[in-house]
Amino acid sequence: MSGLNMEPKSLSPVLTRLGGGSWDDNVLAASWSADSRALALAFYDGRVELLSQDSNWQARLLATHGGPAACLAMHPKASLVASGGDDGFVHLIDWSQEGTDILLNLSSERLQDDWLQDLVWSADGKHLAAACGSRVFVIDTEGRILQSWSDFPSTVHSLAWHPGGSLLLVASDGGLSQLKPGDVDVYPSFPTDSAAIALSISPQADFLVSGNLDATMNVWAVGDEEPYRMQGYRGKPRNFAWSRYPASPPQLAVAAGTESIILWNFERGAPDGQAPQQLLGHDGAVRSLSFLQKKPWLLSCGEDGRLIIWQETRGWKKGTIDQPGGAFAGMRVSPDERYVAAWTRDARLYLYALMGSR
């Protein structure tokens, strides 16, 4: 049985490495439960596992895909997790009950539609959006497909629900499109010069951001048709994080496959004509970013194997660093901000406690 070997090691007053574990294959995605007590993991070999505090972070197999398990989405309220794989299947699993697994086959006869690219629950938990090849589905918690769209010019790379839950944004070749459940049309509202591969909506839903294949980023202020176009990235901007600490100015942190984190300040609207701030502390590509809501902190992890806590006190300062070994591929902060799970490219996962919590 795999799981975490718990050997707490205090790294600083704000960060403790609780433990770590090795698996047979690499983690491709992770998602925390709403109560922060369980962490779902998706693996390259197709397994979907659950680690929970109740089992002292030991792993339980939830499902197996017939190809890499590529994406995961924990339900925002219930003990339900959705996993999507390269096999074109979605598993909807109630992880509080053994064996409750609804299986949906979203693949079609067309070869290119056979993999799941992204899964996102709406904030109210009523709808699961699934990107499968060049199609998008909206599914309910019972596994019923409520609607699908298939008019996208390429693979749908990323999905995001508008905070209000009535609109779904889709990133594909040519830009961002808006979908409205109940309406069959696709509105290509936010064109880009090349394929949009990532998207993000600001917490106040006043800005939309796309990361593009040509290493540019577009920002649309709500109500404006013309985007602000940020270029000069050396890689593709595909990791976004919006600041959430109430006393901090609205900021967008961007990782674009390089060692620097780019911070854009949205305090006076879109950062037109402003130079962004760069946070330098990694020696390898930054792979994941997350702002905290309870503290003015930004967490980053990268291929240099470093997990860094950046703290804002009259500017961003590099705080606690951990470098347990292995290049980090991703990281997820639990909703209660007590835990951080970070996984490496050599099939290891580490669990951290933030702010001294155990």
Add this chain to the structure above:
Amino acid sequence: METEANRIPVTIVTGYLGSGKTTLLNRILTEHHGRRIAVIENEFGEIGIDSELVTNADEEIFEMNNGCICCTVRGDLIRIIGRLMQRRDRFDAILIETTGLADPAPVIQTFFVDEDIRANVRLDAVVTVVDSHHVLQHWDEAHEVQEQIAFADVILLNKIDLVDESRQADLTRKIRAINASVTIHPTVKSQVSVDAVMGLGAFELDRALAIDPNFLTEDAHEHDETIGSVGFEIQGELNGGRAQNWLSRLLRDQGQNIFRMKGVLAIEGETERMVLQGVHMLMNAAPGQAWRESEVRKSKLIFIGRQLDRQGLEKGLKECLA
């Protein structure tokens, strides 16, 4: 970015429908050569692929710059190679089998343009399988046939047991007229040594040094071919600024018709050769081997493409002489 040695080599296998691509793949995969190979397949063939690491793809062309064909890349390859890199410790090389009707350019350009791809993998060679028995039936009506030959570093002239010697010689001549610098291996049932198709480093800049001057003569190409090769060897040094301007202008204006370009330039005042590798409008250039003191400095360039203007190209190159 990974070091050159750490980047995974990628071999692209092209060829018209039924030419023997999948047979070649299975030969490579079942031969005891010690390499662990991941395969990216673009279509379900009648023949299964014998490998644990097979990923299916479908052509997904992304325009990078307002519809310019030279800036199109293959989105499916970016996605799949990105996913494969998650378990890069489990294979040593990647083989991409394109569809019989695939345009090789976006596949190749993906390895020039995409930063994530460039960071992890390197294009090793383009191998084109040609069906000796049937290729002439498609020669004129299917532009893919000639384009796949034009982009190739290696050609397997396959099924030669089904044609006589004069047909084989005729085909070889027609292939050379399109792609003067390609290496041709006559084969039966795609039987060829793995070393003849993998580990070639054909896109490494140093390989541009291997241009055979014999291919560069006026006789080596036919003027009546729409797609063909033209090559030049010119003694003396080039003015660096003029050469750069000429190449930039040439690729900007005619890049759509230039499929591949390789060259070695002698630049005035430089102690090393300047080596070039290009696909359509995209070009890599870097200093190469140093000139010896007694060596006669000369530049060699070969273009493979459509409707190439030999006289114009030669005039442009000569105007760069210092």
